[in-house]
Amino acid sequence: MKDIVLVTWASSGIWQATAIKLAEKWYKNIIIHYYKNGKWIKKTEDKLKDLWAKPFVVQWNIWKYSDIDDFMEKIVDKYWTIDIVINNAWELGPYNNLEEINMDEQEDLMRTNLFWPIYISQKVVNILKKQNKKWHILFTSSIHWNPDKWWEEKCIPYCISKAWINNLVWIWARNLSPDIRINAIAPWIVETPIWDEDTEEEKQYFIGRTLIKKWISPEKIAKGFLFLIKNEAITWEVLYINGGFRP
Numbered sequence: 001m002k003d004i005v006l007v008t009w010a011s012s013g014i015w016q017a018t019a020i021k022l023a024e025k026w027y028k029n030i031i032i033h034y035y036k037n038g039k040w041i042k043k044t045e046d047k048l049k050d051l052w053a054k055p056f057v058v059q060w061n062i063w064k065y066s067d068i069d070d071f072m073e074k075i076v077d078k079y080w081t082i083d084i085v086i087n088n089a090w091e092l093g094p095y096n097n098l099e100e101i102n103m104d105e106q107e108d109l110m111r112t113n114l115f116w117p118i119y120i121s122q123k124v125v126n127i128l129k130k131q132n133k134k135w136h137i138l139f140t141s142s143i144h145w146n147p148d149k150w151w152e153e154k155c156i157p158y159c160i161s162k163a164w165i166n167n168l169v170w171i172w173a174r175n176l177s178p179d180i181r182i183n184a185i186a187p188w189i190v191e192t193p194i195w196d197e198d199t200e201e202e203k204q205y206f207i208g209r210t211l212i213k214k215w216i217s218p219e220k221i222a223k224g225f226l227f228l229i230k231n232e233a234i235t236w237e238v239l240y241i242n243g244g245f246r247p
């Protein structure tokens with residue numbers, strides 16, 4: 001597969017599993033980004049090499065937009081293009097009630113969850129629109145985006161950031177069609193390191209809210225990304241992979 005894929009935050013969890021899944025399916029040119037976790041990204045890199053892929057590891061700081069500008073220049077020099085972007089960063093807290101949320105914390109969250117993915121998507125769109133080709137941007141939303149299904153009393157900014165991501169998908173998919181497809185996956189609890197410190201009772205509560213009565217593995221979400229990538233009829237879609245989550 002000649003497509004050039006960029007997977008951001010590929011040092012663990014869903015995005016690491018997605019980079020690996022794509023390499024298993026013969027996507028060989030995979031750019032993997034990390035911010036802090038150099039030791040873990042090495043694991044992703046080694047795994048991709050075992051699968052005969054050619055990973056290109058990049059690091060940038062989400063607080064510095066200029067890092068992303070430099071990165072984009074490097075990518076254009078090395079590959080000329082990007083075909084698929086798997087995008088997002090995330091923060092869950094602050095967990096206070098709405099009326100108590102500290103604005104600095106809220107700004108941090110919005111910058112991580114929203115502004116940064118918007119910035120990188122903008123850069124990619126601006127470069128690639130000139131190239132007159134078909135390509136695809138994917139985001140990671142969450143079941144938390146939808147107040148009809150689930151609304152956390154705590155972590156309200158997180159819920160809002162995911163609703164915003166979905167709206168970005170729906171608006172951009174229209175605006176950038178037909179050349180660019182935009183989709184997202186909205187998971188319920190996925191077994192990634194974020195939950196390592198939760199108690200057994202909390203974990204059982206998460207599992208108990210699903211119909212499948214088990215954790216969703218990162219690989220299941222990775223398979224969802226692969227499905228969206230492969231099916232060129234899908235755009236403007238937020239795909240739930242939530243184990244039959246019931247509020």
Ligand SMILES: NC(=O)c1ccc[n+]([C@@H]2O[C@H](COP(=O)([O-])OP(=O)(O)OC[C@H]3O[C@@H](n4cnc5c(N)ncnc54)[C@H](OP(=O)(O)O)[C@@H]3O)[C@@H](O)[C@H]2O)c1
Pocket residue numbers: 009010011012013014015033034035036037038040088089090091092112140141142143186187188189190191192193194218
């Ligand atoms: N896990 C779930 O249960 C779940 C459920 C619904 C939605 N989601 C969504 O799925 C996406 C991926 O989740 P995940 O559980 O796979 O992620 P993860 O394994 O916790 O994190 C993946 C990487 O993201 C970076 N990262 C994580 N938190 C960060 C923060 N606060 N600030 C900066 N960097 C951070 C780290 O990379 P570096 O090493 O580069 O710093 C980390 O290795 C997120 O958008 C999340 O909202 C997850």
